[in-house]
Every structure is written in structure tokens, then in C-alpha cells.
Amino acid sequence: MKEKNNIKILLAEDNLVNQKVAYNLLTEEGYDIVIANNGHEVLDLLKKDKFDLILMDIQMPEMSGMEATQAIRQEEQETGKHIPIIAVTAHAMKGDREKCLDAGMDDYISKPVNPRQLYDVIKNFNQGNAKQSATQTQSYDHASVMERVGGDETLMREIVQIFVEESPLLLHEIEGAIHEKDSHKLERSAHSLKGSVSNFSAKKAYDAAYQLEKIGHEGDIETAEEIYKNLEKEIKVLTEELCSHI
Numbered sequence: 001m002k003e004k005n006n007i008k009i010l011l012a013e014d015n016l017v018n019q020k021v022a023y024n025l026l027t028e029e030g031y032d033i034v035i036a037n038n039g040h041e042v043l044d045l046l047k048k049d050k051f052d053l054i055l056m057d058i059q060m061p062e063m064s065g066m067e068a069t070q071a072i073r074q075e076e077q078e079t080g081k082h083i084p085i086i087a088v089t090a091h092a093m094k095g096d097r098e099k100c101l102d103a104g105m106d107d108y109i110s111k112p113v114n115p116r117q118l119y120d121v122i123k124n125f126n127q128g129n130a131k132q133s134a135t136q137t138q139s140y141d142h143a144s145v146m147e148r149v150g151g152d153e154t155l156m157r158e159i160v161q162i163f164v165e166e167s168p169l170l171l172h173e174i175e176g177a178i179h180e181k182d183s184h185k186l187e188r189s190a191h192s193l194k195g196s197v198s199n200f201s202a203k204k205a206y207d208a209a210y211q212l213e214k215i216g217h218e219g220d221i222e223t224a225e226e227i228y229k230n231l232e233k234e235i236k237v238l239t240e241e242l243c244s245h246i
């Protein structure tokens, strides 16, 4: 077991097997863990004790993770605090992450829990990223990228590095195509950038690149300038967030 690291985590999980697995993984890393069996217990424990982070199962009896999160966020509107809440869910359905974020959660990991992903997400929030995520949804889906690279952090760093080198060149090409009113070139370069962004499940950047690709395809290049500005901004945000996560 590692040395204690003074980080106290509230683990909300109703399933006993899952509780035990997560409890062991977390205590092994030196985290201090308190277990809640449902949303009501989460709210009670928060009144009695101070926590650094909540790992929140979604489906729990009596009060679900969604309901508990909404109640916590409502309360926080008065206190001005913000405790990081990580959704842990068996739902592997598309759009689930959005639902969790809409409910006020900061991030999302899927069950069965991948230990490295779990440690990763906790570390993220203890490096002070919580505040940023509270006000702004992340530009990309860290959990699904980690899944895509099979939890391999070296590979993750490699693909981020390639992206950091490649994306300015593609942006430059897109900008050039717009100035030259070369719709074929615009379509081609926007398509390439869209493909590379898609690896990070970065929705906003993806959408902007896709719009430019369509504009290139349809040849209506007059409207491209504004979308390009937006794409440039989204790529910048994405690059910064990717670099701060690796």
C-alpha cells in the first residue's frame, strides 16, 4: 500500500462487489475512502464530513447518483463551493456522458472500472482542474480516448504529440484554401483535421471542421471565414487541454 495522500473520497455505490473492488483499488493508492450506499447517504455524509471528490454510481436505490448530484449542485449555489463529482456508470450508451455533465457531474468513467483510468481521473481533479471543469465542459472526452488507446498512457502521449504537430499545419492549409477560394483544398484539409480531431472525441472542434468540409464540398466559400475562426479557437482549447492531461 502506498503512503497516505490525505485525499478523502466519497465512494457512492450500492453494489457490494463493486464497492469492494473500488475500495481496494483506491485504498491501495493511499486514498481515504468513505462508502455511501445511495444518494441519501451521500447527502448525509457531506453534511458531516469534508471530502475532496465524489465517485458517484448512477443507479442506486432510494436516491440515484443523478438526483444526488443535482441536490449537491443546488446546495452549492448558495455556498459557492464545488466538489468534483465523477460519474461511474455501467451505461455504455452514447450520450450518457452528456447526461452526467448536464446533471452537474465533472467527468465520467465507465464500469467495470479500469484502474488506470480511475487513478487518472482522480489525479486530474486533484491537480486543480476541478474549477475549470466546473465552469466549462471539457473540449474532449478523456475517458473515451483512454479507452481507444487501451489505457496506454504512452500511446496517448504519442497521439497527442502528433496532433500538436499536425493540427497547425492543417489549420494553415484550411486558412490558405479559404483565401484562395479553393473549395477542393478546403474540403480536403478540413476533412483531414476532422479525422484527427475525431480520435479525441472533441465534439466542438469536430463540428467546426465538419462544417468547413461541407462548405468546401458545396463550394459556398463565403461563409467559411467565421467558422474558421471558431475552429481555430476550438483547436487551441483542445490542444491546451490535451497537453495539460498528459
Ligand code: MN
Pocket: 013, 014, 015, 057, 058, 059, 060
Ligand atoms: Mn448501482
